[in-house]
Amino acid sequence: MKYLKCIDREQELATLNERFERSGAEFIVVYGKRRIGKSTLLQKFMEDSDGIYFFCRIESQKEMLERFSSQIAEEMELEYLKNAPFTTWDSLLDFFVGNKTGNFAMIFDEFPYAISANPSLPSIFQDYWDRKLKKTNLKIIICGSSIAMMESLLGYKSPLYGRRTAQINVGQMDFKNSCKFLEKHSFEEKITAYSICGGTPAYLIEFSDAPIHRCIEDKIFKKDAFMYNEVPFLLREELKEPRIYFSILNAISTGRTTLSEIVNHTGYEKGTITKYLSVLSDLKLVKRRISITESAKSRKGVYVIDDNFIVFWFRYVFSNIEIIEMNLSSELTKSVMAENNEMCSRVFEKICTEFLLMNRPFEFTAVGSWWHKGDEIDIIALNNITKEILFCECKYTKTKTDTDLYLNLVEKTKNVRWGGANRKETYCLISKSGFTRRMKQLAERDNILLFDQKNLEEAFIPSKAC
Known part of the structure; x- marks a missing residue:
């Protein structure tokens, strides 16, 4: 079965596929905010895996089990289930325990809705896992958008505590992968869209055309x-x-x-x-x-x-x-x-951090911002072992960046108490609109790293490089 296009999520897919290929049972919890792409991830996983994907809705347990029975009847060609559907979760789980001996995935998407219909469901799954499921090759995957409820299922007070074999927290996409939803937009427009939508796939799709x-x-x-x-x-x-x-x-x-x-x-x-x-x-x-x-x-x-x-x-x-x-x-x-430039400047720092992590002048052990008594530096990356430190300022303006930004940065670094007198310093400026000739000459003399929008575009969208 083919589903929606799945962008990114290589690590999450690799985890699901690796767990599926193992012998023995698995109990995997997948969670994350609404619209983040959990269902698309699970549907992509199902394209190459033997199993069944159930989507839980806001309905009674009777309606839910009848719908699941009908789905099983169609996908597994068991017509009798249409007339004699499962009436309890016990009977549904017993069916798969008795009929599937090889690796087989059972996905319950939006699992919290099933719990709403039957609050004792976590206890039922606990009982079946302890007595039967863990002795099979079934891969149970429960997924939900209610982060609070899903994390409570992992907590020590939950009947399912200690039963999960893996958990996947599906987070927002980074800027590079977010750009793949915005192929029709210019690079500058991609930055604007990302500044509004962040890395949430459903929002990015709304801005794609x-x-x-x-x-x-x-x-x-x-x-x-x-x-x-x-x-x-x-x-x-x-x-x-x-x-x-x-x-x-x-x-x-x-x-x-x-x-x-x-x-x-x-x-x-x-x-x-x-x-x-x-x-x-x-x-x-x-x-x-x-x-x-x-x-x-x-x-x-x-x-x-x-x-x-x-x-x-x-x-x-x-x-x-x-x-x-x-x-x-x-x-x-x-x-x-x-106010586009002001709006984007707040997010541009994140994008620049991602860029530096892709193009490290040395290995980083920590990356973040710095502030002290009114002074701020957009990005500092450091290596606690080699005592190397990078100071970076990011500018999202319509004008070219001149030497004043660099000279101010040098002054501020004198107040950064880290690494001692022998630390190895690297200076970096990232400017959307590029640099003045004077700044370029100074950079060449003092070995300053300069990056502009063209450099960012080449890194984030290699196939669309200028």
């Missing part, structure tokens, strides 16, 4: 567009008190990134904010960042939203809901496009 400004207006700034209501839907699906989480995410999206700033902006107690930030971190929606030279226990950390689309949504949708509801999105779209 039409001009960027049309996609923003039609796919996000319209009341009937799924991306318009996507963030509220996501938060309400995962969280019991979305109101407080909305306040926290809105604060971070508007630049209140320290704990005290978030507390002051939202008006909630520090303990409450700390608790809710922890949940957002567990859901991979928020990430705590520290300066690369600080210890992990540093109190100087800041919080960032770890999803480009959520940042965009709070910045441009949440604060303009009244305008969108009145169908006045055309002017809003113009204002977004006017």
Whole structure:
């Protein structure tokens, strides 16, 4: 059976295929945020594997088992199941235990919906795994979009604790693979689309054909567009008190990134904010960042939203809901496009980090940002063994970069306390619009690494190199 085109996910597919080829039973948990491509990944895996793919829906257990029975009847040519469907999960699992001796995959996509229909389902699977399934060659794969519920299935309080043989957390795609969804766009437009959509395949598909400004207006700034209501839907699906989480995410999206700033902006107690930030971190929606030279226990950390689309949504949708509801999105779209460089500059640093990881002047043991008393350096990469350190600034502007950026960087590096007097320093500038002749001459004299948009395009889209 052929499914949707699957981009990237080589590592996840390799894990599934390797586990499938083993003798003995497997119990694999696959999870990740909505729209991230979990179903496409599993369907791609099924193209070359013997097994059956079940999709769980919001319905009663009776309806679900009847639908599964009908599917089994068609795919395995067992017509009797249409008239005598399974009535319990026990009977369905017993059927596969008794009829499949070779390696055979049973995928239950959106498994939390099955649990909603029968909350005792984890206990049923635990019982069958302990008594029968683990003695077979069946490969049980359960998948879900509710990160909270799926992670609870891995927790020690769950009946399934200790039964899983592998877990796969399907994350967002990097910029290089995101570009594969945007083949009709120029490289600069790819950066804009990625700044809005992040690495979520379903969002990137929405931006794959039409001009960027049309996609923003039609796919996000319209009341009937799924991306318009996507963030509220996501938060309400995962969280019991979305109101407080909305306040926290809105604060971070508007630049209140320290704990005290978030507390002051939202008006909630520090303990409450700390608790809710922890949940957002567990859901991979928020990430705590520290300066690369600080210890992990540093109190100087800041919080960032770890999803480009959520940042965009709070910045441009949440604060303009009244305008969108009145169908006045055309002017809003113009204002977004006017701020394109500012919007992209926040994400350009991520893209540049990815580029440097692909083109390392030396082996990195750590990569991150640095800040101290008002000074900031976009990217620092270092090697704790060889004491090599790279300082990099990224510029996403319409003008060429001159020597002032480099000279300011040199001054700031004097305050980076790392590696001692004998550290080996490398300087790097990445500029969307290139460099002035004066900067190029200085780079040649001082052995500074310079990269522009052409270099980035050659790295990220080799077949479309300039």
